[in-house]
Amino acid sequence: xxxxxxxxxxxxxxEYRLKLNLPETIKVNxxxxxxxxxxxxxxxxxxxxxEFSNDTGIDICQTxxxxxxxxxxxxxxxxxxxxxxxxxxxxxxxxxxxxxxYRHNAFNNKKTRKHILGQVKDxxxxxxxxxxxxxxxxxxVEGIPFLEETPFFKxxxxxxxxxxxxxxxxxxxxxxxxxxxxxFLTALKTNKPQDIITTIKESGLRGRxxxxxxxxxxxxxxxxxSGERYIICNADEGDPGAYxxxxxxxxxxxxxxxxxxxxxxxxxxxxxxxxVRNEYPLAVKRLVTAIKQAxxxxxxxxxxxxxxxxxxxKISTGAGAFVCGESTALMASLEGxxxxxxxxxxxxxxxxxxxxxxxxxxxxxxxxxxxxLLKGGGWYAGFGTDNSKGTKAFSLVGKVKNTGLIExxxxxxxxxxVFNMGQxxxxxxxxxxxxxxxxxxxCIPESLMDTPVDYQQLARxxxxxxxxxxxxxxxxxxxVDVARYFLDFLKEExxxxxxxxxxxxxxxxxxxxxxxxxxxxxxxxxxxxxxxxMIEKFSLCGLGTSAPNPVLTTIKYFREEYESHIIDKKCKAxxxxxxxxxxxxxxxxxxxTVCAKKCPQNAITGEKKExxxxxxxxxxxxxxxxxxxxxxxxxxx
Amino acid sequence: MSKVTTQPGNDGEEIDYLxxxxxxxxxxxxxxxxxIMILQAIQRRYNYLPKATLLYxxxxxxxPYSKIYEVGTFYxxxxxxxxxxxxxxxxxxxxCHVRGGERVREQLEKTLEIKDGETTEDKRYTLESVRCxxxxxxxxxxxxxxxxxxxxxxxxxxxxxxxxx
Ligand SMILES: Cc1cc2nc3c(=O)[nH]c(=O)nc-3n(C[C@H](O)[C@H](O)[C@H](O)COP(=O)(O)O)c2cc1C
Ligand code: SF4
Ligand code: FES
Numbered sequence: 001x002x003x004x005x006x007x008x009x010x011x012x013x014x015e016y017r018l019k020l021n022l023p024e025t026i027k028v029n030x031x032x033x034x035x036x037x038x039x040x041x042x043x044x045x046x047x048x049x050x051e052f053s054n055d056t057g058i059d060i061c062q063t064x065x066x067x068x069x070x071x072x073x074x075x076x077x078x079x080x081x082x083x084x085x086x087x088x089x090x091x092x093x094x095x096x097x098x099x100x101x102y103r104h105n106a107f108n109n110k111k112t113r114k115h116i117l118g119q120v121k122d123x124x125x126x127x128x129x130x131x132x133x134x135x136x137x138x139x140x141v142e143g144i145p146f147l148e149e150t151p152f153f154k155x156x157x158x159x160x161x162x163x164x165x166x167x168x169x170x171x172x173x174x175x176x177x178x179x180x181x182x183x184f185l186t187a188l189k190t191n192k193p194q195d196i197i198t199t200i201k202e203s204g205l206r207g208r209x210x211x212x213x214x215x216x217x218x219x220x221x222x223x224x225x226s227g228e229r230y231i232i233c234n235a236d237e238g239d240p241g242a243y244x245x246x247x248x249x250x251x252x253x254x255x256x257x258x259x260x261x262x263x264x265x266x267x268x269x270x271x272x273x274x275x276v277r278n279e280y281p282l283a284v285k286r287l288v289t290a291i292k293q294a295x296x297x298x299x300x301x302x303x304x305x306x307x308x309x310x311x312x313x314k315i316s317t318g319a320g321a322f323v324c325g326e327s328t329a330l331m332a333s334l335e336g337x338x339x340x341x342x343x344x345x346x347x348x349x350x351x352x353x354x355x356x357x358x359x360x361x362x363x364x365x366x367x368x369x370x371x372x373l374l375k376g377g378g379w380y381a382g383f384g385t386d387n388s389k390g391t392k393a394f395s396l397v398g399k400v401k402n403t404g405l406i407e408x409x410x411x412x413x414x415x416x417x418v419f420n421m422g423q424x425x426x427x428x429x430x431x432x433x434x435x436x437x438x439x440x441x442x443c444i445p446e447s448l449m450d451t452p453v454d455y456q457q458l459a460r461x462x463x464x465x466x467x468x469x470x471x472x473x474x475x476x477x478x479x480v481d482v483a484r485y486f487l488d489f490l491k492e493e494x495x496x497x498x499x500x501x502x503x504x505x506x507x508x509x510x511x512x513x514x515x516x517x518x519x520x521x522x523x524x525x526x527x528x529x530x531x532x533x534m535i536e537k538f539s540l541c542g543l544g545t546s547a548p549n550p551v552l553t554t555i556k557y558f559r560e561e562y563e564s565h566i567i568d569k570k571c572k573a574x575x576x577x578x579x580x581x582x583x584x585x586x587x588x589x590x591x592x593t594v595c596a597k598k599c600p601q602n603a604i605t606g607e608k609k610e611x612x613x614x615x616x617x618x619x620x621x622x623x624x625x626x627x628x629x630x631x632x633x634x635x636x637x
Numbered sequence: 638m639s640k641v642t643t644q645p646g647n648d649g650e651e652i653d654y655l656x657x658x659x660x661x662x663x664x665x666x667x668x669x670x671x672x673i674m675i676l677q678a679i680q681r682r683y684n685y686l687p688k689a690t691l692l693y694x695x696x697x698x699x700x701p702y703s704k705i706y707e708v709g710t711f712y713x714x715x716x717x718x719x720x721x722x723x724x725x726x727x728x729x730x731x732x733c734h735v736r737g738g739e740r741v742r743e744q745l746e747k748t749l750e751i752k753d754g755e756t757t758e759d760k761r762y763t764l765e766s767v768r769c770x771x772x773x774x775x776x777x778x779x780x781x782x783x784x785x786x787x788x789x790x791x792x793x794x795x796x797x798x799x800x801x802x
Contacts, residue, residue, distance in 0.1 A: 336708070
C-alpha cells in the first residue's frame, strides 16, 4: 500500500497510537540500542521471548535508547489498564520475574521493586500534546515516583529524541503512530518551498553538528544555486565521547529520513545521501530497514504521493577518519576519495558533492525538522535563549553518577546538568571539570559551572557547544594528560596538508608528552600558547583552527596543574606515571587484603587486619589497588 | 596509467576473482564513488586488503592503483596486512580515557605482548585502538569482533580474552 495523503496516514496512525499506548496485551519494551545491547539487553530480550513465546497476553518488543544508559538494560512495561513502569538493570535472570510481577500487580515485591525506576505520568511527545494523555484514566501505583520527576528525567525536553525509547525503530507504522511523516506530507501538499524555509528560519534552528550555522539560511542559500542539488546527512559523529546521533539513528531513523525529505522539498533536490560512521553497524542496519519501509509506502522514490516530487536516499559508510566529518572532506569521501578538506572560497551549498549545490546537515538537525514544521517555527523558538533556540541533546559521560543521553532546553546551566541530572561525581571524589565540544572544545572548571548552555556563553568561556559530548572529569583526571590526549587524537586525525596543523600539533604534543613524563621545562607553557595561536590562525579547516582549544583552556583554568608537573614534578591526579607513587595510609588501611590479592606484581604484603605495605620497586602503577580499596587507604604521593 | 595485469598477490592469499566481481559489479554497480565501500566489503571477506584485490579493483574500476593505495592507507579501518582471527578493539575515546581506558590498553599490550595495530604471532589476536564506539556510558569499553565488553577493568582482561579462540 502506498500513502497518497495525510488522510491515508490517519487510519494507520490511530491504530498504532492505540497499540503504542494502550495495547491489548501487556507490552514489554526492551531498550535495544547498541548501548543497551552492550549492557546485556539482547540476552534479556531473548530470555523473555523464550519464556513467553506461547503466551498471548504478553508481547515482547524492542525499542531504541531510553537515555538513562547508566542503569541499562532498561525495560518499560505497559498495558491498557495499568501504569507504564520503567525498570532498570533488567538482566536475563530477572526479566521474567519482573514481567510476572507486573502482570500480577505485585509492585511491592522486594525482589523486583528495586528495579522500578518510576511510573510514566505522560507518554505523549510534544507533538501529541493536543491529544488525550493515555494515562489519564489509569490510577498510578502509590509510593512509586513518577519517572518524569526523577532527577535524570526532570528538566528534560525532548524534541530531537522525541521517539527514542518509545517506538520500535524497525517499524514505520509505529513512527506513523507518533505523528511521523505528517509534517512531510502536509508540506508536500500545501506548502511552497519558500514557506518551509521561512518556518525553519523562524525557528532559529542552528546546526547541531558543531558549527552552529543557522539551518534556514543554509537551506535558502543552497536553493538559490542551480544544478543537481544534493541533500546530505552527516552521521559521522566523530567527537569521541558523543553518541546522540547514533541513538537517534538507532532509535528513530525515520525522523532523520523525514527531515531529509523536507529539506529536499524545500531546497529542490531529489537525491539524499547519508554518510554514516563505520563504527555504527546497527545504525546502518536500521537505516536500511527504514529506507526500505518508506519506499514500500511510497514515501521515498519517484513521484511521492502522486506529486512531481521524487526523492531517494543512499547510505555510504565512512572508514574511520575524524576529519571526514568536516563538510568538504565528507563530500570528497562520498565520492570515494580520501577526505582532505578544501578551502571554502566557494561554499559547498554552491559547489559541493560532485561540484553541485549540496546541503549538509547533522543527524540531530534533521531530526528536529519534522517537529518544527508540525508545531511551527515560533513554537520551537519558544524554547531556549535569545541566540540559541530550542533544545540540544547531550551525552553526559565520564566521571558522573548518572551517565546517559539527555535533551535539554538551551540556557540550562552546566551545573544543573552535571549535579541535578547527572547527580555529580560518583564515590567521594571531587568534581574537577567538564569538557564540551570534543577535540575542538575546552575544559570548563567548577567556578564556571553556572554558565548556561548557549552558543555564545560557551564560546565566552573558551569552549564550544560542539555536537553534544559532555565529559565529566574528577580529581583522578589529570588535565595536562587530557590536553595531551586530545592532541594525540588530533595528530592521528590531521589530514596533513597544512604545515601548521600537521607540524604544530606534533610539536605541541611532544612538549605535552615531555611534561607528562616529568621532562617539562620552564617556558613550555608559553611555548604551547605561542604554538596554539599559530595553529589556530594558519590552518585551513576546523580541525586545525580549533585544535589548540583543549590545550589553551586547560592552561587558562588549570595552570597550577601544569606548573606542578613542570616545577614540582608531581601529578596529583595520579595519572602521569613518572610523577607520582602510591602509598598505603597506615591509619586508613584495615588490612582487608583485597589490594594484596589483586596486585598483579605482588607488590603489596601484610597480615590480615594489619596495615599493609607497598613495595615501590615492584609497583608498576597500574592502579588496580587504588581502584579496589574501599577505604581510600591507597594514596597518591 | 598503464593497465596492470592481475596476478596473485605476493602475500600468498588465494583470491576468488569471481567473488570479487560479484562485490565490485553486482553489489556496488562498478561505481568509482563506491570505492570505500568496496574495500570494506573486500576487507570483511579477507579480514584485510590483499594486494591482488586492490590491483584487481584498480583495473575493474579504472582507478589508478596509487589512488586506491592512498585510500587504503588514509582511512584507519583498512589494513594492508593480514590480521588475526580475533580483532580486539580498545576504545580510547574521551569518555573511556577518563575512566581508565589507557590502563586497559597497557594491560592488553602486556598480556598479548603486542602493541597497538599489531597481530600476535599465532594470529589469534590483533589489537587495534578505536576512538569511541558510541557506548561511552559503559566506559572503559573493549570490543572483540562484534561483542562489546563494557566497564572492563585491567584485571578482567585475561578472562575475557580467553573466550576467543
Ligand atoms: C574536523 C571536523 C569534524 C567534524 N565532524 C562532524 C561530525 O562528526 N558530525 C557532524 O555533524 N558535523 C561535524 N563537523 C561539522 C561539519 O563540518 C558541518 O558543519 C556540519 O555537519 C553541518 O551540519 P549542521 O549545520 O546541521 O550542524 C565537523 C567539522 C570539522 C571541522
Ligand atoms: S587544518 Fe589540519 S586537518 Fe584541516 S585541512 Fe589542514 S592539515 Fe588537514
Ligand atoms: S569514548 Fe569509549 S565508547 Fe565512547
